[in-house]
Amino acid sequence: MTKHEKVTPQIVLFLQIMSISLIWVLVVSVIWWVLNLISLSNYLHDAQNATLAISILIMPLFILLAGILTYVFVGLRRNRFEDDEHA
Amino acid sequence: MDDLRHDPDYTLFRPILEKDRRFLWMVSVLVGLIGWSIYMYMRQWKYGLSVTGLNNNVTWGFYIINFVFFIGVSHAGTLISAILRLSQAEWRRPITRMAEVITAIVLMIGGIHPIIDLGRPDRLMNVFYYGRLQSPLLWDVTAITTYFTASTVYLYVPMIPDIALLRDRTTKFRWLYKFLSWGYRGTERQKHILERAMSILMVLVIPVAVSVHTVISYIFSMTLQSGWHSTIFGPYFVTGAIYSGTATLLVVMIAFRKMYHLENYLKEIHFRYMSILLLVFSLLWTYFTFSEFLTGVYGNEPMEMMVIRFKLTGAYAPYFWSMVTLNFLIPLIVLTNKKLKTIKGILITSIGVIIGMWLERLIIIVPSLTNTRLPLVVQTYIPSLTEWSLFIGGISIFCLMFLIFSKVFPLISIWEIKDGRAEGLEEAKGRLESYLPDQTLAEGRVQ
Numbered sequence: 001m002t003k004h005e006k007v008t009p010q011i012v013l014f015l016q017i018m019s020i021s022l023i024w025v026l027v028v029s030v031i032w033w034v035l036n037l038i039s040l041s042n043y044l045h046d047a048q049n050a051t052l053a054i055s056i057l058i059m060p061l062f063i064l065l066a067g068i069l070t071y072v073f074v075g076l077r078r079n080r081f082e083d084d085e086h087a
Numbered sequence: 088m089d090d091l092r093h094d095p096d097y098t099l100f101r102p103i104l105e106k107d108r109r110f111l112w113m114v115s116v117l118v119g120l121i122g123w124s125i126y127m128y129m130r131q132w133k134y135g136l137s138v139t140g141l142n143n144n145v146t147w148g149f150y151i152i153n154f155v156f157f158i159g160v161s162h163a164g165t166l167i168s169a170i171l172r173l174s175q176a177e178w179r180r181p182i183t184r185m186a187e188v189i190t191a192i193v194l195m196i197g198g199i200h201p202i203i204d205l206g207r208p209d210r211l212m213n214v215f216y217y218g219r220l221q222s223p224l225l226w227d228v229t230a231i232t233t234y235f236t237a238s239t240v241y242l243y244v245p246m247i248p249d250i251a252l253l254r255d256r257t258t259k260f261r262w263l264y265k266f267l268s269w270g271y272r273g274t275e276r277q278k279h280i281l282e283r284a285m286s287i288l289m290v291l292v293i294p295v296a297v298s299v300h301t302v303i304s305y306i307f308s309m310t311l312q313s314g315w316h317s318t319i320f321g322p323y324f325v326t327g328a329i330y331s332g333t334a335t336l337l338v339v340m341i342a343f344r345k346m347y348h349l350e351n352y353l354k355e356i357h358f359r360y361m362s363i364l365l366l367v368f369s370l371l372w373t374y375f376t377f378s379e380f381l382t383g384v385y386g387n388e389p390m391e392m393m394v395i396r397f398k399l400t401g402a403y404a405p406y407f408w409s410m411v412t413l414n415f416l417i418p419l420i421v422l423t424n425k426k427l428k429t430i431k432g433i434l435i436t437s438i439g440v441i442i443g444m445w446l447e448r449l450i451i452i453v454p455s456l457t458n459t460r461l462p463l464v465v466q467t468y469i470p471s472l473t474e475w476s477l478f479i480g481g482i483s484i485f486c487l488m489f490l491i492f493s494k495v496f497p498l499i500s501i502w503e504i505k506d507g508r509a510e511g512l513e514e515a516k517g518r519l520e521s522y523l524p525d526q527t528l529a530e531g532r533v534q
Contacts, residue, residue: 006262007261007262007265007266009265011262012262012265012266015266016266016269026236030232033215033218034229036216037219037220037225040217040219041219041220041221044219046219046221047219047220047221050220050221051220051221054220054226054229055220058229058233061233061237061295062233062236064287064291065236065237065240068240068244068284068287069240069244071280071283071284072244072247072269072280072281072284073269075276075277075280076247076268076269076270076271076277076280076281077269077270079274079276079277079280080269080271080272080274080277081272
């Protein structure tokens with residue numbers, strides 16, 4: 001790090017942890033929303049099967065995407081000092 | 088920084104490192120246009136949809152046309168990029184990044200349009216509180232959100248090695264590159280992690296992309312409206328989407344090739360291959376259009392015929408035949424003729440296809456609404472200045488975001504180019520050898 005750099009590695013790390021957390025906040029929000037839609041359709045007795053079918057598709061997709069990103073972010077950070085020969 | 092000037096791929100770093108007056112000039116024009124469209128939208132917010140050309144019959148106009156059009160264009164990216172990566176087409180290397188950026192930006196713009204179309208945007212949150220998943224409109228919300236998330240991830244993950252390169256070799260935006268590169272140093276483990284993630288993403292993104300435009304077609308085909316209630320609308324929309332996306336990608340490639348002097352990277356062969364793709368989709372689109380109209384005409388259902396006549400010989404005939412000319416005749420003439428299939432010819436054809444595909448969305452949406460099953464007077468739809476302004480605003484946002492992206496990240500994947508030079512040649516040779524029959528076995532049989 002040079003003298004002029006104001007952003008310390010700690011700030012970068014904080015931002016990175018925040019971004020992973022935000023990804024999971026998004027996933028949890030989507031799941032919460034979908035669960036809300038399921039309960040609403042149940043309450044109204046309105047196309048429950050279709051609602052369930054669509055929900056089953058959406059939720060794992062978001063979890064998978066967030067999982068991939070977390071895997072990449074954590075994996076890259078963990079292996080950043082690893083020597084090529086020992087990898 | 089100095090050693091960067093000796094890098095064989097310095098051209099790719101140049102837009103980020105060097106100041107460009109043209110960039111500032113273009114940004115100011117685009118910001119002006121966006122400012123104007125924001126003002127027009129504020130006016131619409133205040134006075135409601137009465138400032139648009141929408142009426143009792145035509146409740147979906149420019150905004151929904153643009154929504155379908157922009158989401159369609161987004162298929163350029165991820166789908167083309169994923170298919171080229173999956174099929175290990177070596178010529179993909181300088182193209183994929185641009186395609187992926189188009190997707191992410193255009194999806195954002197397209198996604199905003201249904202909100203612009205709302206007379207009461209303050210009620211938007213009701214979709215989240217009281218949404219009902221039996222409605223194709225809500226399928227759209229979920230499909231577009233999923234596709235946007237997937238395509239942004241798909242743009243970002245393959246960009247990490249390039250961001251790390253910028254972090255190590257430039258002084259601009261270092262904090263941003265440090266944050267976004269996640270400590271990437273190109274170790275074998277890190278490469279393996281990225282490759283694994285990319286392999287999953289490129290497979291995942293294809294069905295997501297296809298589902299998005301299929302779901303958009305359902306908004307229309309799930310209704311009993313004449314001209315919309317069709318079983319082929321799903322594949323028809325997907326084909327049209329990839330078609331308009333390919334054309335947009337070609338226009339962007341040609342424009343930035345000229346602007347940033349990328350002639351050494353985006354060679355004629357890339358345009359030739361892409362134009363073959365464009366021609367294939369032109370023919371596919373024509374086939375679907377023909378099937379759609381033939382079944383309608385043959386069925387001779389009175390209401391269906393009213394809409395078809397309105398398109399073929401009525402008020403929308405000039406748009407319909409312009410669409411046929413731009414989407415079928417011109418591509419067929421230019422792209423099958425060696426003399427005409429130059430970069431200039433491809434550019435003109437691609438611009439024509441973009442206009443033609445926009446007209447296609449217009450022709451699908453408006454005539455079915457003007458000729459309703461209800462005993463209403465046929466009302467024509469004339470878009471207002473507000474709608475035109477917001478349309479131009481949408482295009483300006485696209486241009487601005489693309490320009491800004493090109494000033495922060497490389498438009499061509501540098502690591503993929505370097506990787507292609509270092510390993511791609513050997514890999515391609517090995518692959519070719521694996522396709523061909525084993526020579527020793529063949530010789531043995533002869534003996």
